[in-house]
Amino acid sequence: MTSDRPNIVLVHCHDLGTYLGCYGADVETPHIDSLAADGIRFDRHFVTAPQCSPSRASLFTGRHPHQNGMLGLAHADWELGPDERVLPGLLCDAGYETHLFGLQHITEYPDQLGYDHIHTEQPLTVEASPAVHETARANAVADEFASVLASDETDETDKTDEPHDPFFASIGFFELHRVEENGGFGFEADRYDAPDPEDVAPLEFLPDEPGIRSDIAEINGMLGALDEATGTVLDALDEAGVTDETLVVFTTEHGLAMPRAKGCCFDPGIEAALLMRYPSRIDGGRTVNDLISNVDVFATLLEIADAPMPETKLAGRAFTPLLVGDEGGKDDESDTHDENSGDSDLGDYEPRDRIFAGMTWHDRYNPMRAIRTERWKYVRNFWHLPDVYMTTDIYCSAAGREVHEAYYGDQRAYEELYDLEADPLEQENLLLEDTPDTVDTPDRNGDPAVADVRDRLRDDLIDWMTETNDPLLDGPVVPSDWETIHPQMGDDR
Numbered sequence: 001m002t003s004d005r006p007n008i009v010l011v012h013c014h015d016l017g018t019y020l021g022c023y024g025a026d027v028e029t030p031h032i033d034s035l036a037a038d039g040i041r042f043d044r045h046f047v048t049a050p051q052c053s054p055s056r057a058s059l060f061t062g063r064h065p066h067q068n069g070m071l072g073l074a075h076a077d078w079e080l081g082p083d084e085r086v087l088p089g090l091l092c093d094a095g096y097e098t099h100l101f102g103l104q105h106i107t108e109y110p111d112q113l114g115y116d117h118i119h120t121e122q123p124l125t126v127e128a129s130p131a132v133h134e135t136a137r138a139n140a141v142a143d144e145f146a147s148v149l150a151s152d153e154t155d156e157t158d159k160t161d162e163p164h165d166p167f168f169a170s171i172g173f174f175e176l177h178r179v180e181e182n183g184g185f186g187f188e189a190d191r192y193d194a195p196d197p198e199d200v201a202p203l204e205f206l207p208d209e210p211g212i213r214s215d216i217a218e219i220n221g222m223l224g225a226l227d228e229a230t231g232t233v234l235d236a237l238d239e240a241g242v243t244d245e246t247l248v249v250f251t252t253e254h255g256l257a258m259p260r261a262k263g264c265c266f267d268p269g270i271e272a273a274l275l276m277r278y279p280s281r282i283d284g285g286r287t288v289n290d291l292i293s294n295v296d297v298f299a300t301l302l303e304i305a306d307a308p309m310p311e312t313k314l315a316g317r318a319f320t321p322l323l324v325g326d327e328g329g330k331d332d333e334s335d336t337h338d339e340n341s342g343d344s345d346l347g348d349y350e351p352r353d354r355i356f357a358g359m360t361w362h363d364r365y366n367p368m369r370a371i372r373t374e375r376w377k378y379v380r381n382f383w384h385l386p387d388v389y390m391t392t393d394i395y396c397s398a399a400g401r402e403v404h405e406a407y408y409g410d411q412r413a414y415e416e417l418y419d420l421e422a423d424p425l426e427q428e429n430l431l432l433e434d435t436p437d438t439v440d441t442p443d444r445n446g447d448p449a450v451a452d453v454r455d456r457l458r459d460d461l462i463d464w465m466t467e468t469n470d471p472l473l474d475g476p477v478v479p480s481d482w483e484t485i486h487p488q489m490g491d492d493r
Helices: 030-038 052-061 087-093 130-136 138-150 210-240 294-304 320-324 398-408 448-467
Strands: 007-013 040-042 097-102 167-173 179-181 184-186 246-252 274-277 286-288 355-361 365-372 376-381 415-419
Touching: 007 210, 007 294, 030 210, 030 246, 030 274, 052 087, 052 294, 087 097, 087 167, 087 294, 097 138, 130 138, 138 167, 138 210, 167 210, 210 246, 210 398, 246 294, 294 320, 365 448, 376 448, 415 448
Parallel strands: 007 167, 007 246, 040 286, 097 167
Antiparallel strands: 040 274, 179 184, 246 274, 355 365, 365 376, 376 415
């Protein structure tokens, strides 16, 4: 293996957001925190959708959900477009041996994704029993990866003394996803040994209520298993002697399965952990404050692997210079990247000044698009929607029951604008005259500066939707089972 073509291990999980010790959460995640300490932590990494399959599809195609066809969940009959190229297939073309461990949830047909070996995935379908999730529990998946790596199954056929081809391993963990239990949805407190609700810290974007505390405690139980499994993966790389030549990426697809997070374009819904470690090329212990989208991760991994870029128009841009510099050596010694510093080693890299996100279908129609800059967030809603949409697993939970009257009864405004500097929790929509004054934000009533920001971001969002052929510009997007709902009638009807 050449030193400039690393193994790539992509560890990803459900519904985590940035709920980790290394991101400041009051939780114990020692193994993941050590990964962050030895690598790079991206502090402003955002996903394209606050839901599973669309966000994952963006990570694996470098394109937004309305570009790649994944406008809803894979097990709800949404599929990638026929011309989409996905990460494992492209890495395979570049000479990587590709492996899938655990979940993928971007298609019901994982054999079409380009993996050489599929170890534990059972596709999630509409008809599938919930027992399918057992194949993706973190500890089982991590143990399988460790076993395969120890037995050198990453290249069974090459028994010579020549270096093996680099390998790519996608390691997908089920945790922190809710499961059906007791007539609702929870996090299996008994199975994961959840702490006492009185011993956990509240979430700053939600009220401190008993049902919410109960769910936070259960999340902490699952989080322990997720962290332990990540430790197993890292230990397996050490024991195989490939740590220095392996790029480890740890991420998730969206925020916690809690109100105002999953299913929402508030920051707790679209902000996600992103950690990268590559000891032989990347100085550890650094943070990056640039705006990053998960479509950028796709482009970056292909560039690092010297793999072909797909012919389809990508939404992402590689940020490889932030990792290794354009000379291919280790980056500078600074703790953070100052996007205004003009560092010469960043080559042609241009930092983002905005990211885009959105949602169309989940278990309900929830069409929204958002643009986020360093200071502002503008959200456009395209339907009659509740003030805060909650996916079924959240609505039918202890946390959901605590807030559904306050969050679900009122209609959401068609436009939302938040000043993220003054109002980081996005409590005050500056475009509503009757929003209570809860934070020190600009005057909502006729402030020309606010109106100018709204107009500029609205135009930028519509321009982006036009450039990316967003179907919402043509009207409502029908569900995937539209023909079943509304069959065509014959001429004699």
